[in-house]
Amino acid sequence: MSTSGVDTVCVIGTGLIGGSLALALKRAGFCRQIIGAGRTEQTLIRAVELGVIDSYDTQIANAVVGADIVVVCVPLGAMHAAFEQINAGKDQDIVVTDAGSAKQSVIRDAESIFGAGYPNFVPGHPIAGTERSGVGAAFAELYRQRRVILTPTEDTSTAAVDRVRAMWEAAGASVDTMSAEHHDLVLAGTSHLPHLLAFGLVDCLNNLEDIDEIFCFAAGGFRDFTRIASSDPVMWRDICLSNREQVMAMMKRYRDEMEKMYRALEEYDGEKLKEVFERAKRVRDAFCG
Amino acid sequence: MSTSGVDTVCVIGTGLIGGSLALALKRAGFCRQIIGAGRTEQTLIRAVELGVIDSYDTQIANAVVGADIVVVCVPLGAMHAAFEQINAGKDQDIVVTDAGSAKQSVIRDAESIFGAGYPNFVPGHPIAGTERSGVGAAFAELYRQRRVILTPTEDTSTAAVDRVRAMWEAAGASVDTMSAEHHDLVLAGTSHLPHLLAFGLVDCLNNLEDIDEIFCFAAGGFRDFTRIASSDPVMWRDICLSNREQVMAMMKRYRDEMEKMYRALEEYDGEKLKEVFERAKRVRDAFCG
Numbered sequence: 001m002s003t004s005g006v007d008t009v010c011v012i013g014t015g016l017i018g019g020s021l022a023l024a025l026k027r028a029g030f031c032r033q034i035i036g037a038g039r040t041e042q043t044l045i046r047a048v049e050l051g052v053i054d055s056y057d058t059q060i061a062n063a064v065v066g067a068d069i070v071v072v073c074v075p076l077g078a079m080h081a082a083f084e085q086i087n088a089g090k091d092q093d094i095v096v097t098d099a100g101s102a103k104q105s106v107i108r109d110a111e112s113i114f115g116a117g118y119p120n121f122v123p124g125h126p127i128a129g130t131e132r133s134g135v136g137a138a139f140a141e142l143y144r145q146r147r148v149i150l151t152p153t154e155d156t157s158t159a160a161v162d163r164v165r166a167m168w169e170a171a172g173a174s175v176d177t178m179s180a181e182h183h184d185l186v187l188a189g190t191s192h193l194p195h196l197l198a199f200g201l202v203d204c205l206n207n208l209e210d211i212d213e214i215f216c217f218a219a220g221g222f223r224d225f226t227r228i229a230s231s232d233p234v235m236w237r238d239i240c241l242s243n244r245e246q247v248m249a250m251m252k253r254y255r256d257e258m259e260k261m262y263r264a265l266e267e268y269d270g271e272k273l274k275e276v277f278e279r280a281k282r283v284r285d286a287f288c289g
Numbered sequence: 290m291s292t293s294g295v296d297t298v299c300v301i302g303t304g305l306i307g308g309s310l311a312l313a314l315k316r317a318g319f320c321r322q323i324i325g326a327g328r329t330e331q332t333l334i335r336a337v338e339l340g341v342i343d344s345y346d347t348q349i350a351n352a353v354v355g356a357d358i359v360v361v362c363v364p365l366g367a368m369h370a371a372f373e374q375i376n377a378g379k380d381q382d383i384v385v386t387d388a389g390s391a392k393q394s395v396i397r398d399a400e401s402i403f404g405a406g407y408p409n410f411v412p413g414h415p416i417a418g419t420e421r422s423g424v425g426a427a428f429a430e431l432y433r434q435r436r437v438i439l440t441p442t443e444d445t446s447t448a449a450v451d452r453v454r455a456m457w458e459a460a461g462a463s464v465d466t467m468s469a470e471h472h473d474l475v476l477a478g479t480s481h482l483p484h485l486l487a488f489g490l491v492d493c494l495n496n497l498e499d500i501d502e503i504f505c506f507a508a509g510g511f512r513d514f515t516r517i518a519s520s521d522p523v524m525w526r527d528i529c530l531s532n533r534e535q536v537m538a539m540m541k542r543y544r545d546e547m548e549k550m551y552r553a554l555e556e557y558d559g560e561k562l563k564e565v566f567e568r569a570k571r572v573r574d575a576f577c578g
Contacts, residue, residue, distance in 0.1 A: 127506055127507075127508045128508060128509075129508065129509075129510070130509070131510070146508070147505070147506060149506065176506075186503050186506050187506070189493075189494045189497065189503055190494065190503060190504070190506055190507040190508070190511050191507075191508065191510065191511065193490070194490060194510065194511055194514045194515075195510070196547070196550055197486055197490065197514075197547075198514060198569075199550075199565060199566050199569040199570075200543065200546045200547050200550055200565070200569075201482070201483060201486065201543065201546075202569040202572050202573045203546060203565050203568055203569045203572075204478075204542055204543050204546040205478045205479065206568065206569070206572045207542075207546075208478065208542075214475050214478055214479060215479070215572070215576040216436070216576075217416055217436060217438065217465075217475050217476070217479055218416075218479040218480075218576070219416045219417060219418065219435070219479070219480065220417075220418075220419070221418070221420070221480065221483065221484070221516065221517040221520075222479050222480065222483055223577055224513040224514070224516045224517070225483045225486075225487060225513070225514055225516070225517060226483075226573050226577070227510065227513045227514070227577075228510040228513070228514060229569045229570060229573045230570055230573050230574050230577070231510075231566075231570070232570075233563050233566035233567040233570055234563060236562075236566050237559050237562045237563040237566060238559075240554060240562055241554070241557065241559050241562070244554050244557070247554060248551065248554050248555065251547065251550075251551050251554075253493055253497075254489065254490065254493050255544070255547065257489045257490075257492060257493040257496075258485070258486075258489050258540065258544065261485055261488075261489055261540075262537065262540050265529060265530070265533050265536060265537050265540075266537065268530065268533070270526050270527075270530050273525075273526045273529055273530070274522050274523060274526040276488060276489070276492050277488050277520075277522035277525050277526060278522040279492055279495065280487075280488040280489075280491040280492045280495070280518045281488075281518060281519055281520070281521075281522055283491050283492075283495045283504070284491045284515050284518045284519050285519055287504040287505075287507070288512055288515070288516075288519070
């Protein structure tokens, strides 16, 4: 198995994530052709029209035949079914990877289909996206200067990891590897919890019976803060359930943090508040420049 | 008292808020001159250099003499002291207004200095700002197509309200009036709570001992969500303390909302999560377009 000379990439799920990857790989000349697969033929037709994929098959088992890499870009809740259909069509040499936002659950799904110890499945997660979704939102630059995390198990072959790494690097991303456990903890904090907090804030304010026009008086800060509450609800339900334990652990830690602030307010402790705000500002300014 | 033919506006505190107002009023030709005042002479010198104000006086009591409108743009914690100094210099005809983010506390401060029933104090709040601060961040367009809320008491004169309204409209804003109580509730939800949540999230993640590099894997959504955590800590301490009761009430409602989500996760209730996410997305898409 070589990382150069890739002939065919099969992308299952041609929405924002899969579609943008396909566009980036085409632009980079990473492979000769990209075949799309998915449940909804309309989406696949549109993906061909937009030049995102070269051809498609609505039967995943057919689409994967002869592919060098299969990239599964479906919601986490649809991962298991996609793996079943891949398994019906693939031979043992095909490298399979995914783009799911939680990794332990995907590894469980993969092992239940491909068998524990299967060397050619490379769990992956591109840290990129927008609040929009669908093939119409796809663009070739989505992964440029973004990070992709691969979480190989001890059974994953180095050659398979290298092939997937080369693919993401061709799309413009830099690739890190870590354990699935660590990935799920980090993402629970930096992505899954913030999404829950944003969805929760909008819902909470919307439920205030006494203030109909509350959103009219929201400024730019509120718009930025709640942007992620415009994300796809089904995708986020799946992510929260798939990474349930880490998300719940983060929610607990966050609740404790907010309790600390509530007590500071209760006790009129301005020093305590300022201390937290100053530390947060310093940290945030340091990592966001 | 007329709303046209304004000669002199005195801006106390020439940071982002006061400086941007001064620039906007100059561009609109609203008045003949703008006099700045504040504690730090360096800032005032810089404001003159940048063309934000025409002249300055470090003594507020001197700066307000002869002004048609005095706009107090200092942190909420400095409001009381600023009113004291204004009172030492002003005559009864001067219209005084402010730009504080909480209104009941400012009204208490004003009444304790100017006396209850004083007709020429107009409590105000421009719903605009950025996470930056200081005169160097000021720009004339800050208030364009933004809302300003005025919260006159039953003692405030209509003529004074009209003069302040004309000033903000000249700066490009649209002006609403409401009660101070209602203002403080609305702003607790759309601004003060989100700031606390963002500061709290960054601090919470920063306190995780086991993940040093957590912020390296944060995507664009996290950057947007936490932008307001780069805001000025002293200003936000003052706002939280000044609007303490409404902020605490909002924190409680929010805690209940998040408990609901936590229970949904605990019970593996995907339908419940999806329902909240869908409602939040619908509401957010509707008001942010």
